[in-house]
Amino acid sequence: MLAEDRRKRLRAAMNDAGIEALVVYGNSWQSDYLRYVADFSSIEGHGMAVVSPDGAVELFLDSVAEAERAEAETGGIKVSLAPEIVREVAGRLERIANHRIAAAPLGFMPKYIADKARGYKLEDGTRLVDHLLMVKTAAEIDTLRQAAKLADDGYAVFRQAARPGRKQYELIADIEGFFRQKGCADNFMIMGSGGKDVYAMAPPSDRVIKPGDMVTTELTPAVHGYFAQICRTMVLGKANDAQKRAHALYREAMEAGIAAAKPGATAADVARAENDVFRKHGYGDYATSKYTRVRGHGLGLFVDTKPHILEDVDTVLEAGMVMIVHPNTYHPEVGYMVLGDSIVITPKGADVLTGTPREIFEV
Amino acid sequence: MRRGFIGWSKAELPEAVFAGRVKRLRDAMAQAGGGQGLDALVVYTNNTRTAGVSWLTAFVPYWAEGLLVVPKSADPYLTMAFSNRIVGWGKGVSCVAKFEGGAKPGTAAGKYLAELGAKKIGVADLEGLRAAVAQDLADAAPSAEISDATAVFERVRLQPDAAEIALAAKAGAIAQRALALATGKEQVLGEAVAAIDHAARLWGAEEIYMAAAPDLERATHFIRPEGTITPGKRFALRATVAYKGSWVRMTRCFGIAADALATAQTELAAAVAQLPSLDGFRGFPSWSIEGCRLAQPLDVFAAPSMTSPRPILPGALLTAQALIAVDGNKIPIAAPVLTGAAGFPASLLVAPVFA
Numbered sequence: 164m165l166a167e168d169r170r171k172r173l174r175a176a177m178n179d180a181g182i183e184a185l186v187v188y189g190n191s192w193q194s195d196y197l198r199y200v201a202d203f204s205s206i207e208g209h210g211m212a213v214v215s216p217d218g219a220v221e222l223f224l225d226s227v228a229e230a231e232r233a234e235a236e237t238g239g240i241k242v243s244l245a246p247e248i249v250r251e252v253a254g255r256l257e258r259i260a261n262h263r264i265a266a267a268p269l270g271f272m273p274k275y276i277a278d279k280a281r282g283y284k285l286e287d288g289t290r291l292v293d294h295l296l297m298v299k300t301a302a303e304i305d306t307l308r309q310a311a312k313l314a315d316d317g318y319a320v321f322r323q324a325a326r327p328g329r330k331q332y333e334l335i336a337d338i339e340g341f342f343r344q345k346g347c348a349d350n351f352m353i354m355g356s357g358g359k360d361v362y363a364m365a366p367p368s369d370r371v372i373k374p375g376d377m378v379t380t381e382l383t384p385a386v387h388g389y390f391a392q393i394c395r396t397m398v399l400g401k402a403n404d405a406q407k408r409a410h411a412l413y414r415e416a417m418e419a420g421i422a423a424a425k426p427g428a429t430a431a432d433v434a435r436a437e438n439d440v441f442r443k444h445g446y447g448d449y450a451t452s453k454y455t456r457v458r459g460h461g462l463g464l465f466v467d468t469k470p471h472i473l474e475d476v477d478t479v480l481e482a483g484m485v486m487i488v489h490p491n492t493y494h495p496e497v498g499y500m501v502l503g504d505s506i507v508i509t510p511k512g513a514d515v516l517t518g519t520p521r522e523i524f525e526v
Numbered sequence: 527m528r529r530g531f532i533g534w535s536k537a538e539l540p541e542a543v544f545a546g547r548v549k550r551l552r553d554a555m556a557q558a559g560g561g562q563g564l565d566a567l568v569v570y571t572n573n574t575r576t577a578g579v580s581w582l583t584a585f586v587p588y589w590a591e592g593l594l595v596v597p598k599s600a601d602p603y604l605t606m607a608f609s610n611r612i613v614g615w616g617k618g619v620s621c622v623a624k625f626e627g628g629a630k631p632g633t634a635a636g637k638y639l640a641e642l643g644a645k646k647i648g649v650a651d652l653e654g655l656r657a658a659v660a661q662d663l664a665d666a667a668p669s670a671e672i673s674d675a676t677a678v679f680e681r682v683r684l685q686p687d688a689a690e691i692a693l694a695a696k697a698g699a700i701a702q703r704a705l706a707l708a709t710g711k712e713q714v715l716g717e718a719v720a721a722i723d724h725a726a727r728l729w730g731a732e733e734i735y736m737a738a739a740p741d742l743e744r745a746t747h748f749i750r751p752e753g754t755i756t757p758g759k760r761f762a763l764r765a766t767v768a769y770k771g772s773w774v775r776m777t778r779c780f781g782i783a784a785d786a787l788a789t790a791q792t793e794l795a796a797a798v799a800q801l802p803s804l805d806g807f808r809g810f811p812s813w814s815i816e817g818c819r820l821a822q823p824l825d826v827f828a829a830p831s832m833t834s835p836r837p838i839l840p841g842a843l844l845t846a847q848a849l850i851a852v853d854g855n856k857i858p859i860a861a862p863v864l865t866g867a868a869g870f871p872a873s874l875l876v877a878p879v880f881a
Contacts, residue, residue, distance in 0.1 A: 248654075336530075340721070349742065
């Protein structure tokens with residue numbers, strides 16, 4: 164149902180734009196374009212799909228295990244094991260060179276395929292597919308609600324897992340085990356533990372959790388390929404006054420961002436609402452790129468999809484967009500702190516998908 | 527998506543191991559182009575194509591892309607597309623001293639090469655490099671001649687050293703121990719998958735991808751288990767495990783008589799012993815040989831649908847998979863393999879045997 168809806172929307176968007184054929188790329192980090200077009204999320208190797216002028220979809224995979232999996236998991240498309248994938252896809256495009264062909268994301272195309280000397284011409288189809296990826300259907304939003312519920316449940320497990328003496332990667336093992344038990348195939352998470360020495364979240368290390376540590380994480384489980392995210396901070400023991408004050412600042416900023424997220428506003432408006440709170444309290448420097456990456460981002464078939472919530476991103480928000488608002492950044496008195504909720508933009512404003520209390524947890 | 531423990535184990539991968547690999551690469555670079563040599567070789571890395579840069583530096587990216595520059599004599603340089611706040615993490619999990627973050631790895635690598643005065647630059651898998659990265663590299667090193675150096679890198683990367691073989695054996699042992707935790711009596715597949723996934727990560731796997739053939743009487747394809755799946759009377763699980771940059775696949779079947787499984791294992795071992803000849807595999811309903819030749823951890827070397835299999839060298843580290851028919855059962859089986867050298871036959875590195 165989801166796949167069929169996506170294919171219909173894609174065909175309609177291509178027809179509207181006069182695009183006759185499309186080539187998309189995906190890998191295990193970013194598989195959203197590929198999943199949208201071919202209903203396949205890549206785990207290993209390169210994956211590319213070509214939508215031909217007659218509407219047929221061919222999926223090229225350079226991993227033999229992936230090609231076997233795609234044969235079983237997809238329907239209505241042709242799957243090809245392509246050990247020399249860039250040459251095989253280029254060859255496929257040469258055969259439809261007399262049509263208007265778009266590539267998405269154009270910037271991800273391998274050199275051989277993007278080479279100007281090829282017999283075909285590639286137009287930039289990134290915006291066309293990006294809009295489909297950003298603005299979700301009701302069925303996609305329902306799926307993201309399920310993912311958000313799973314994120315809440317996962318955070319409860321994470322709180323249980325975080326105990327003094329355990330290593331960071333052991334916590335991750337608990338979470339991943341929980342997600343697999345629930346039938347969740349994929350998750351992205353990074354974390355941090357410690358104090359003022361922690362400037363960012365990172366992949367799990369063998370650092371041992373200690374009493375008094377502030378433990379941060381963002382969990383991003385997927386349901387049918389759709390990722391929802393939650394960010395929370397806990398303290399191993401009692402939170403001190405500085406940690407409580409900092410958390411109140413982040414909560415005020417996040418709630419200001421969520422209040423600003425409505426149809427017609429821009430991603431910049433949301434970022435500005437968050438950052439204004441930091442500036443109001445004298446922490447404006449910590450809302451800059453020196454200390455933080457983004458103030459939130461889109462969610463869907465990729466964990467870090469568009470729009471990025473930054474003061475220089477003018478993407479206009481529309482009903483149906485799903486994103487996380489997270490003023491995650493370094494705080495000079497306590498270290499890196501995170502707080503974030505997934506939301507969906509509705510005609511009336513933001514509807515919050517995650518339900519974990521917005522508190523600094525003490526365990 | 528990467529989800530496990532990333533760390534540089536100096537006990538398992540001493541700096542001398544990386545120094546030896548870099549030296550071998552530089553020797554190959556010197557002989558490239560009919561003896562004209564390369565001034566530097568560039569290797570790309572991202573979440574999917576990890577195994578070139580990790581082999582030379584221990585660094586495994588969690589999400590970002592980057593480039594490693596190996597000059598003919600100056601220090602190797604790794605540039606990753608992430609902020610400097612993350613660089614500290616990167617330096618802590620790699621052996622490379624010159625490590626920088628930045629928005630455009632191609633530009634940063636090109637500038638480094640230009641500073642070195644490198645004129646002849648080889649890029650491993652230049653055709654597969656993201657076009658924008660390739661353009662940035664060329665723009666930042668305008669006086670250099672950039673060529674494809676896939677063959678140069680492949681020749682070195684294909685020859686595993688003792689450290690890599692040991693890590694593959696450990697990855698196989700993790701997979702074997704974890705798969706042994708499933709009972710075959712689980713009501714839903716997720717219970718077995720969770721136990722295996724959890725244990726492998728606790729034992730230090732940097733990644734484990736679980737796949738399942740939920741009902742072997744209906745289909746033998748492996749899928750990614752999602753949602754609530756009730757296993758059939760006969761089913762199979764496959765664990766693809768990464769440990770410190772080395773990847774293997776292993777499978778375990780449930781609901782099949784022990785003597786049939788033993789026969790399948792014997793048949794796989796016999797086919798493996800014939801490598802590099804593929805004749806032992808050709809009688810199986812399906813099969814594949816995978817290994818690392820550039821940066822993809824498990825690249826396909828041979829499969830029935832490949833008209834031109836890649837050459838299998840003596841002493842290569844591979845993973846063999848096959849579907850073997852025994853007494854009316856279709857038994858999927860997979861294990862890491864070390865091909866023979868100096869007159870010795872190839873053999874399974876970890877036997878696909880479970881208690």
